[in-house]
Amino acid sequence: xxxxxxGEFYGQTNQIxxxxxxxxxxTVYTHDRVDWHYHQNAYFTFILEGSVTEGNRKEVYxxxxxxxxxxxxxxxxxxxKPEGFTRGFHLEIEHDWLNDFDLNTxxxxxxxxxxxxxxxxxxxxxxxxxxxxxxxxxxxxQTLLLEILxxxxxxxxxxxxxxxxxxxxxxxxxxDQFSEQLSLDYLSKTLDVHPVxxxxxxxxxxxSGLAEYIRKLRVQKSLQLISxxxxxxxxxxxxxxxxxxxxxxxxxREVNGITPSQFRKILFK
Numbered sequence: 001x002x003x004x005x006x007g008e009f010y011g012q013t014n015q016i017x018x019x020x021x022x023x024x025x026x027t028v029y030t031h032d033r034v035d036w037h038y039h040q041n042a043y044f045t046f047i048l049e050g051s052v053t054e055g056n057r058k059e060v061y062x063x064x065x066x067x068x069x070x071x072x073x074x075x076x077x078x079x080x081k082p083e084g085f086t087r088g089f090h091l092e093i094e095h096d097w098l099n100d101f102d103l104n105t106x107x108x109x110x111x112x113x114x115x116x117x118x119x120x121x122x123x124x125x126x127x128x129x130x131x132x133x134x135x136x137x138x139x140x141x142q143t144l145l146l147e148i149l150x151x152x153x154x155x156x157x158x159x160x161x162x163x164x165x166x167x168x169x170x171x172x173x174x175x176d177q178f179s180e181q182l183s184l185d186y187l188s189k190t191l192d193v194h195p196v197x198x199x200x201x202x203x204x205x206x207x208s209g210l211a212e213y214i215r216k217l218r219v220q221k222s223l224q225l226i227s228x229x230x231x232x233x234x235x236x237x238x239x240x241x242x243x244x245x246x247x248x249x250x251x252x253r254e255v256n257g258i259t260p261s262q263f264r265k266i267l268f269k
Contacts, residue, residue, distance in 0.1 A: 001076060002037040009090055010034045010079065017130050019138050021097025022145070024130055029086040034079040043092040045069045046123050048267065049227045050086030054079055056111040066224035068114040068123055070152070075111055089127050091145070103149060115175070116155060117216040118207065121255060122148050124223065128258075131269050158205075166191045166198070167205045178217035179241030184210070218242060219255045226264050233260050 007016060007023040015026040023041075029052060045054070051064045056077040061069060071077060073095070098104060114120065122144050129140045169191055174182070187210075188195040202210045218240040225236045237248035252260050 004037055004039045006041060006092060006094070009088070015130065019141060021094040021100065022141065023092040024126075024141070025090045026130070027088055027090060029079070029081045029088060031079070032081055036076050036078050038074045038076045039071065039092070040073060041092045041094050042073045043071055043090055044123060045071070046089040046091075046127065048087045048089055048127070050084055052079055052081050052086050052088070054111070058110065059113070061113045064224065065227040066120065066220060068120050070112040070114060072109055072111070077111060089123075091123070091126060093145070101146060114152075116151070117220040119148055119151060120220055120223075124256065128266050131266050163205065166193045170202075174214060174217060178214055178221065179239065182214065215251050216255060219252050222248065222252060222260065223263070226260055227267060229268070236260070
């Protein structure tokens with residue numbers, strides 16, 4: 001099985017940044033298939049445009065724009081790219097960088113398909129920093145990455161503990177119906193959980209209130225659609241469940257700190 005060296009991804013690399021112990025690449029996928037291989041370092045893959053299928057020893061992930069994967073070091077996997085344009089952002093982490101901050105990824109074994117919207121927003125911020133490239137870029141990227149890894153470890157420890165069945169059920173439901181007008185009454189009846197209990201305990205498991213979490217899911221979906229250059233912001237707002245374009249722009253700015261128009265410019269910079 002082939003080992004991929006540091007910074008080696010299969011495609012045309014548009015941009016590569018080397019920081020102390022970190023390698024960041026913006027790569028267009030050009031191979032229809034990449035057979036089983038592994039990388040010498042742990043890394044994130046963030047799909048910016050298009051789609052790709054990634055398979056490992058346990059699961060197969062059909063990824064589209066906005067999907068985020070984490071591969072631990074020496075984790076075997078393969079890639080299949082369908083017809084069309086696919087672009088990915090990769091953040092590779094060397095062992096020495098982890099050791100310098102007294103971190104390890106042993107708890108995060110294998111490959112992980114990350115669904116938490118807060119983690120995705122942090123990766124988007126790292127991507128944006130690579131396009132800013134000023135005297136604070138390195139510091140910002142490292143602090144954002146430390147925040148991501150810290151959150152991932154906390155989520156992993158939390159998920160290994162027993163939790164109510166409704167937590168997994170509502171997560172699936174919200175990800176499937178985020179664009180619909182969901183009421184507390186509907187959710188409580190669907191999940192057979194008292195509305196007071198649901199509203200009180202939701203933040204304990206999702207790190208935000210129910211309405212805030214749904215807004216995050218809508219903004220997360222919009223980030224995927226912004227990569228489709230022909231879609232205007234009114235169409236994106238409607239697709240994601242926002243009442244109108246101004247509501248969409250306001251929520252987007254609250255989550256990301258910039259407008260959708262500004263983000264689209266960065267994405268295609």
